[in-house]
Each structure stands twice: as C-alpha cells, then as structure tokens.
Amino acid sequence: MEVDGTTEALYSEDFDANEFLSGMIAGGDIKSQLEESWRSVEQVRDKAMAGIRDSAFRYHSGILTASREIRTLENELEELRGVLLEEAGTLEQAMSDFSAQRVQTGQGDNVASLVAQQKTQQGRRKSTRFARKSVFGHLNKIEGFDHEWLKNRDRYFVGNRDLDEYDIVSLKRMHDLIVIIFSDCLILTLWTPHHAKNTHTEYKFVELVHLDKTEASVYVPDKESKSLAAQLHLDKLQINFKLHAPLPVPNHNQNHSLRFPFILQTLNHSVIKLFDCESEEERTDWIETLNKLSKELEDQNKIETATKKAIEIGESLDNIMNRYRNTPTHAEVLLEKIPPWFREGASDIEDHVEMREYNEAVEIVLRAQKFWQRLKDWPTKRGALDLYRRVVKAREKLIKSMLEPLRCTMDCPMGFDRPMVVELIGLTKMLGVVYSAAMLYLDHRSRVVALAVEAVKPEDSALNYVRKCCEVLFELISQTVEEFASLQLMDSQHRPALLGWTRYRLQLFCGQLSPVIFGSQMTMAALAYCIQQVRNAAISTSAVVKIDLLSTIDAAFEEECVSCIDQYMDMLIEDFLAGHKESNFLVISFDNKESMRMYLSQQKSMEGLGSLLPYFDNLTLKVAQEFVRFGQAFLQFTRDMCTICHGGMRRQAELWLSRGAAAAVQILKEGTMVSQYAAVRAEALDELLYATTQFLTLNVFNGAQDIFTKKFGPCEYFLFVEKDTLEELAQELKARLKK
Structure with missing residues (x-):
C-alpha cells in the first residue's frame, strides 16, 4: 500500500x-x-x-x-x-566380579567376557521383571484362579499365546484358549468379553497343567487316536465301574477339523491334552518350547545344573521360601562368604517394589540390615560393601514408592482407605521412616481443614460466621488428633509434629478471622463476643484432645487485641471529654417521681453500676450527667476488656483502666479549683463534685475493680492510685462544705 x-x-x-x-x-x-x-x-x-x-x-x-x-x-x-x-552398573559389577575371582583363585576371566556376561544377566533380569509385572496384571483379571503361589521365584514367565483345545476321545473342538506359559506350568484360560455384569474379569480360569515329566509330540489322528482313546477309555472305565455309571464307546470314524495338532502327555498318561495350531511352524515352536521347559525342570533337580543356572541368571529365580527363610544359612553363621540372597537383595527389592509387594521388600531390607550389623569379618564386609550400598539405594526407592500410594490413599476423593493406610504406616515404622508418613497424614489433614473452612459461607452477621468457622475448625482438629492416635503415631517422637501442626493451623485460622473480628465496623462488645466464641471452642476441644489450644489462640490475637483496645479507650476518653464540654457539670432534674423511678429502673439494668438513689436530692440527681454516662461506658469497657484479654495481659489491662480513670479524675480536679461558675453557685458546685467523687469511687471504680479481680486477681497498683486521688478530693470538698 x-x-x-x-x-x-x-x-x-x-x-x-x-x-x-x-x-x-x-x-x-x-x-x-x-x-x-x-x-x-x-x-x-x-x-x-x-x-x-x-x-x-x-x-x-x-x-x-x-x-x-x-x-x-x-x-x-x-x-x-x-x-x-x-x-x-554393568561395568562396576563386572570389575567387582573380576576382583573377586582374582582374590579367590589368583586369576580372573577376561574383563570383556565378564562385561558381556553382566549385560546378559541384566537383560534377562530386566525382561523377567517386566514379564512378571505384565503377567501379574493379567492374572489379576482371571476369574476363579488363585495366583499367590506364582510368587515362587523358581518359575518365570515365558509368554502367552492363543491355542485351540480338542477332546482326545471325540476329536471335537472344546475351547479357544489363551494359554499363559510359565517355566513349569501352563494356565489355560478363556477370554471373557466385557458386558454390563462383568466390568473387571477378562479371563476365565479353565485348567492348570504342570510341565513336570511331560512330553509334547506331533499328533497323527489315524495312528494314535485309537491307542490314546483306548487308554483314556480304560482309565475312565475303571472310575465309572466304581461309580456304577455307564461309559459311552468312543467313535473315531467321524470327521474332525484338526489342522496341525500336537499332544502334551505325562509319562504315566495321567494328563493327555490335544491342541491344534494354525501352521506347521507354530506347532513346531510349541513342541520345542514345551519340551525345552520340561528338560529344564528335569535338570533343575541336579545340583550342578541348578548351581550353574543360578549363576547364569543372577539367582533371581531361586525359590523365595529357601532364600528368605528365617533360619540363617551355614554361610551366614560362619560368615565365610556373602550369602546369595544378600547379593541379589537390591534387585529383589526393586522387583517387589514394581509388583507393589511392599511386605516382602521390607522383609528383605530388614534382613539385610540385620546381616550387615552382625557381620564382623572385615574381608567379607569389605566385599559386601557395594552390595549393601545397593540395598540402601533400593530401600530409598522403596520408601518413595510406599509414600506416594500412601498420599494418594489419604487424598482419595472416594474416602479414606484406612486398612491400606494402617498397613503402609506399619511398614514405614519397620523401616524407621514413620515420621515421613506422619507428615504426609498431617499435610492431608491440612488440605481437608483448609477446604472445610473456606467452604463456610460468609453470613450477614460476623458473629454467626465466626461461630460456624470455629465449629468446623475445632471439630476437624479433634478428628485429626483421634485419627493420629488410632494410627499409632501418638508417641514421643511424633507428638511434637502434631502439636506444631495444630499451632500452625490455629495461627492460619486466626489470621483468616482477624479481618472479620477486628474490622472497623465491629463494636467492642461484638469483638469480645467473637473472641469468647473462639476461646470457648478451643477450651472444649483442648479437654478432649489433651492439647493446650488456648495459649495459641491468645498469642495469635494478642497484638491486634491490644491495638483495638487502645483505640476503644481513646474513643471512650474522647466521648467523655466531648460530653463534659457540652454539659459542664450539668445536673439532672426530673418533673415528677414517676419519671425519676423510670430513670432509676433503667440504670438498674446496667450491671455493676449500683444504685443512684443515694445521690438524689428530691427530684435532682447531684451527680453530673456526663459522669453518669462515663460510669456506664467505663464499666462496659472493663467487662469487654476482661473478656478479650488473656491472663498474661494483666498489667496492660491495669494501664487501660488507669487511663480511663485518670481522665475522669483530672476533670474533677480541675472542677475543685474553680470557685465560681456562671451557671451555678460555688457551694452547689462543691456539693455536685463531692457527690460525683462518691459515685465514681463507690459505684464505678469499685465495680470495675470487682470485674478485674474475677479475671486477673487483685488489682495491684494503678487503679488504687486514682482511688486515692478521689479520696483526697472528697476530703477537700467535704471540708469546704462545712465552712
């Protein structure tokens, strides 16, 4: 453009x-x-x-x-x-093996061969671990099969394949199977599709076939069907003869749909299975795999072969009952060499962690720690140092793996899974890291408390809002302490953590309520009510949980309480001085006795002020009007102040009372120095001042002193000084009236 x-x-x-x-x-x-x-x-x-x-x-x-x-x-x-x-890690293990061989035999293999051997072992261990993890995920979905026994380590996972099973007698197709292959057995299952009534099970258990002393071979129906069927027929005939049940005669002349069949049978023909494959290669693979597994099982009974296989695969497939038995082995007793279970301890812990078998992993860690502590032979201990370091690293991984599901279980939106939490906390105790579990629980409760308090909706009245927040918070604190104790965490080591958590939550709570309680629109009476609500809730909860909550509340509110009470005292003094400036020792006169009685009845409702009847002369109240209002405000201030202040603010409370009393006494002192006023005669003013001094002493200051004593104990100094000054003024005024 x-x-x-x-x-x-x-x-x-x-x-x-x-x-x-x-x-x-x-x-x-x-x-x-x-x-x-x-x-x-x-x-x-x-x-x-x-x-x-x-x-x-x-x-x-x-x-x-x-x-x-x-x-x-x-x-x-x-x-x-x-x-x-x-x-x-492979190179380090190879060098360690090379050094061990040189120490034991005086010569060692080629380092390159050792490295290759270590890589082979790690590859097998990695594939075996991954296979076990994946197959356990499948076995959990098999209906009607208890797979706990598969945790035995002398069997390992080979794979899973589809296979058709046929009846050996009638040659009819029976099942379209999914076969899960282990080194010593076959698990025959049927696939179960998802439907409305079945949302979890994917497989249905059919049969378990052991591979001990078995042989797989090609099946030829024309030559072998009669002999095998006859053998099975005789076996069943003997059984049915005992049961007096007829047995149908097998028919071998009917057509069948076998393509590439093979049979799996034991030496005594106790188990004979007929399977069919889709191709010749698949059948050959099946026969070779099954015969190889059967041969390995036979070789495992030989000591030399078993020892060689254990060394080859890193002993990761040894029998767990033998490797982790409670009775020590001969090698452990004599401490002549490092036991096999200790050499493979770190890898076994990692295997258990991946399979979420935390109990077994913890047992290995504890046994390794116990073995290391009692191992005194220095050459053996030096050789086992790297192995023990691996166990320690595996222990750290185990702890992290346990704490994460513990946190997820606590924060589960569907509810608190208590049995699992108790089990995981028990395992952390065994490992000596229960403090981390306790902190996880307290973090969980922090989130619960924060969400619950935030969920309280602000009310039109700040008093109702404070009351509801207190109910929610202290109820949750009580529940937290009870659960903390029920989880066996309330001991000398973890109780300080709970106390610190409680204080922290209370401090946050007080910080959230402070803008509401100490707002500019809040009166002193409302402030006292809110503080009293929080204190009462803290006292009732402290009695249940046996924890001092009140001191934390008082410490959190103290600074803002002092600031607010200072402001209220300033306002009280300013209002009194402004009233005195307007009234200037103005007396109150009534037209009739009825109005005087109504005034006296209203004054009775002011608790602690006492009766004003002694200060009446006919229908005239000899006490100055602004001092009556000051007495009412001063007593109310004293009550609210004692409600707001805690026991440690005694001296500050006395200072506030002294400030208010000093303002009134100062006005009276100035009045006694005036001999003549335009509105009244000097004698009438002296009578008014004398009655006012008596009113302040007997009705106001004595009442304030009683309120103070109930809260803090006897008043020590400040209020007595003002009362002594009033007494001196009263004596002076009384002498002037007698002249």
Missing part, C-alpha cells in the same frame, strides 16, 4: 499540528481533505495491526516448536542417562 505524504506526516515524531492545519486551510476544502486523510490513517492502521498479528503468530509458533524440541531432547537425554547408568 502506498502511503501519501500526509499520512507520513501524521506518524512522524516531529509532527507540527499548527502547520498541518494551516496547510489544510490554505488548500481549500478542509472536510474532504480530513476524510481522505482519515481513510489513509485507517488503512495504515489496519495494515500495521495485520503485521503485528502475523509477527505474534510467528513468534508464538516458534516458541511452541522450540518447547516441543526441548521436551523431546529432555526425554532423549533422560533415556541416555538411564542407559549410561545401566552401563556404569
């Missing part, structure tokens, strides 16, 4: 508005020129905005592309790091 000189002038930094307007006026039609200039400006603006949008899009696209590349690079680096760590 071409931009004219006018538009360029408008966007230039040294644009001169006066010169621009003068030129337009000299050009003639100003309106048409302005419209044309405005159209040019809009075109330039639209073009600039489009350019900005395109630049922003390219900028953000570049950022997204760079972030994806960075993420990909991080994943690749993490994979490379894992490979390097694995290679380093």
Whole structure:
C-alpha cells in the first residue's frame, strides 16, 4: 500500500499540528481533505495491526516448536542417562566380579567376557521383571484362579499365546484358549468379553497343567487316536465301574477339523491334552518350547545344573521360601562368604517394589540390615560393601514408592482407605521412616481443614460466621488428633509434629478471622463476643484432645487485641471529654417521681453500676450527667476488656483502666479549683463534685475493680492510685462544705 505524504506526516515524531492545519486551510476544502486523510490513517492502521498479528503468530509458533524440541531432547537425554547408568552398573559389577575371582583363585576371566556376561544377566533380569509385572496384571483379571503361589521365584514367565483345545476321545473342538506359559506350568484360560455384569474379569480360569515329566509330540489322528482313546477309555472305565455309571464307546470314524495338532502327555498318561495350531511352524515352536521347559525342570533337580543356572541368571529365580527363610544359612553363621540372597537383595527389592509387594521388600531390607550389623569379618564386609550400598539405594526407592500410594490413599476423593493406610504406616515404622508418613497424614489433614473452612459461607452477621468457622475448625482438629492416635503415631517422637501442626493451623485460622473480628465496623462488645466464641471452642476441644489450644489462640490475637483496645479507650476518653464540654457539670432534674423511678429502673439494668438513689436530692440527681454516662461506658469497657484479654495481659489491662480513670479524675480536679461558675453557685458546685467523687469511687471504680479481680486477681497498683486521688478530693470538698 502506498502511503501519501500526509499520512507520513501524521506518524512522524516531529509532527507540527499548527502547520498541518494551516496547510489544510490554505488548500481549500478542509472536510474532504480530513476524510481522505482519515481513510489513509485507517488503512495504515489496519495494515500495521495485520503485521503485528502475523509477527505474534510467528513468534508464538516458534516458541511452541522450540518447547516441543526441548521436551523431546529432555526425554532423549533422560533415556541416555538411564542407559549410561545401566552401563556404569554393568561395568562396576563386572570389575567387582573380576576382583573377586582374582582374590579367590589368583586369576580372573577376561574383563570383556565378564562385561558381556553382566549385560546378559541384566537383560534377562530386566525382561523377567517386566514379564512378571505384565503377567501379574493379567492374572489379576482371571476369574476363579488363585495366583499367590506364582510368587515362587523358581518359575518365570515365558509368554502367552492363543491355542485351540480338542477332546482326545471325540476329536471335537472344546475351547479357544489363551494359554499363559510359565517355566513349569501352563494356565489355560478363556477370554471373557466385557458386558454390563462383568466390568473387571477378562479371563476365565479353565485348567492348570504342570510341565513336570511331560512330553509334547506331533499328533497323527489315524495312528494314535485309537491307542490314546483306548487308554483314556480304560482309565475312565475303571472310575465309572466304581461309580456304577455307564461309559459311552468312543467313535473315531467321524470327521474332525484338526489342522496341525500336537499332544502334551505325562509319562504315566495321567494328563493327555490335544491342541491344534494354525501352521506347521507354530506347532513346531510349541513342541520345542514345551519340551525345552520340561528338560529344564528335569535338570533343575541336579545340583550342578541348578548351581550353574543360578549363576547364569543372577539367582533371581531361586525359590523365595529357601532364600528368605528365617533360619540363617551355614554361610551366614560362619560368615565365610556373602550369602546369595544378600547379593541379589537390591534387585529383589526393586522387583517387589514394581509388583507393589511392599511386605516382602521390607522383609528383605530388614534382613539385610540385620546381616550387615552382625557381620564382623572385615574381608567379607569389605566385599559386601557395594552390595549393601545397593540395598540402601533400593530401600530409598522403596520408601518413595510406599509414600506416594500412601498420599494418594489419604487424598482419595472416594474416602479414606484406612486398612491400606494402617498397613503402609506399619511398614514405614519397620523401616524407621514413620515420621515421613506422619507428615504426609498431617499435610492431608491440612488440605481437608483448609477446604472445610473456606467452604463456610460468609453470613450477614460476623458473629454467626465466626461461630460456624470455629465449629468446623475445632471439630476437624479433634478428628485429626483421634485419627493420629488410632494410627499409632501418638508417641514421643511424633507428638511434637502434631502439636506444631495444630499451632500452625490455629495461627492460619486466626489470621483468616482477624479481618472479620477486628474490622472497623465491629463494636467492642461484638469483638469480645467473637473472641469468647473462639476461646470457648478451643477450651472444649483442648479437654478432649489433651492439647493446650488456648495459649495459641491468645498469642495469635494478642497484638491486634491490644491495638483495638487502645483505640476503644481513646474513643471512650474522647466521648467523655466531648460530653463534659457540652454539659459542664450539668445536673439532672426530673418533673415528677414517676419519671425519676423510670430513670432509676433503667440504670438498674446496667450491671455493676449500683444504685443512684443515694445521690438524689428530691427530684435532682447531684451527680453530673456526663459522669453518669462515663460510669456506664467505663464499666462496659472493663467487662469487654476482661473478656478479650488473656491472663498474661494483666498489667496492660491495669494501664487501660488507669487511663480511663485518670481522665475522669483530672476533670474533677480541675472542677475543685474553680470557685465560681456562671451557671451555678460555688457551694452547689462543691456539693455536685463531692457527690460525683462518691459515685465514681463507690459505684464505678469499685465495680470495675470487682470485674478485674474475677479475671486477673487483685488489682495491684494503678487503679488504687486514682482511688486515692478521689479520696483526697472528697476530703477537700467535704471540708469546704462545712465552712
């Protein structure tokens, strides 16, 4: 787009508005020129905005592309790091084996062969661990099968395949199986599709076939069906003869749909299975695999072969009952060499962690720790140091793996899974890390408390809102302490953690309530009520949980309480001085006795003020009006102050009372120095001042002292000073009245 000189002038930094307007006026039609200039400006603006949008899009696209590349690079680096760590571990183990061979035999194998051997062992262990983890996920979905016995380590997972099973007698197809292959058995299952009544089970258990002393071979129906069927028929005939049940005669002349069948039978023909495959290669693979597994099982009965196999696969498939028995082995007793279970302890712990078998992993850790503690032979201990370090690292991984499900179980939105929590906490106790479990529980309760308090909706009245918040908070604190004790965490080591958590939650709670309680619109009476609500809830909960909650509440509110009470005292003194300035020792007179009695009845409702009847002269109250109002406000202030303050604020409370009393006494002292007023005679003023001193002493200060004594005990100093001053003024005024 071409931009004219006018538009360029408008966007230039040294644009001169006066010169621009003068030129337009000299050009003639100003309106048409302005419209044309405005159209040019809009075109330039639209073009600039489009350019900005395109630049922003390219900028953000570049950022997204760079972030994806960075993420990909991080994943690749993490994979490379894992490979390097694995290679380093392989090299370290190979060098350790090389050193051990040189120490024991005086010579060692080639380091390269040892490294290759270690890589082979790690590859087998990794594949076996992954296979066990995956197959256990499948076995959990088999209906009607108890797979606890498969935790035995002298069997390992081979694979799972589809296979058709046929009846050996009738040659009819029976099942379309999914066969899970282990080193010593076959688990025959049927696939079960999902439906409305079956949302978890995927397989149905059919049969378990052991591979001990078995043989797989090609099945030829024309030659072998009669002999095998006859053998089975005789076996069943003997059984049915005992049961007096007829047995149908097998028919072998009917057509069958076998393609590439093979049979699996034991030497005594106690089990004969007929299977069919889809191809010749598949049948050959089945026969070779099953015969190989059967041969391995036969070789495992030989000591030399079993020892060689244990060394080859890192003894990860040894019988767990023999490796982890409670009775020590001969090698452990004599401490002549490192036992096999200790050498493979770290790997076994990692296997159990991946399978979520925390009890077994903890048992291995504890046994390794016990073995290490009683191992006194220094050469053996030096050789086992690296192995023990691996156990320690595996223990750390185990702890992290247990704490994560513990946290998830506690925070489960469907509810608190108590049995699992108790089990995991018990395991952390055995490992000596129960403090971490306790902190996890307290963190969980912190989230629960925070959400519950935030869920309390603000009410129209701040008093109701404070009351509801207190009910929610202290009920949750009580539940937390009870659960903490029920989880066996309330001991000398973890009780301080619970106390610290409780204090922290109370401090946060007080911080949340402070803007509401100490707001500018809150009166002192309302403030006292809110503080009393919080204190009462803390006292009742403390009696149940046996924890001092009140001191934390008092400490959290103390600073703001002092500030607010100072403000209220200033307001009380200002109101009194303003009232005195308006009234100036004005007496109260009544028209009749009825109005006087109504006034006296109203004063009786003011608790602690006492009776004003002794200060009446006929229908006139000899006490100055502003001092009556001051007495009412001073007593109410004293009551509210004693409600708000805790026991440790005694001296500060005395200072507040002294300030208020000193303001009233100062006005009386100034009045005694005045001999004549325009409104009253001096003698009448002396009578008024004398009655006022008696009223302040007997009705106001004595009442305030009683309220203070109930809260803090006897008043020590400050209020007595003001009462002594009033007594001196009263004596002076009494002497002046006698003259």
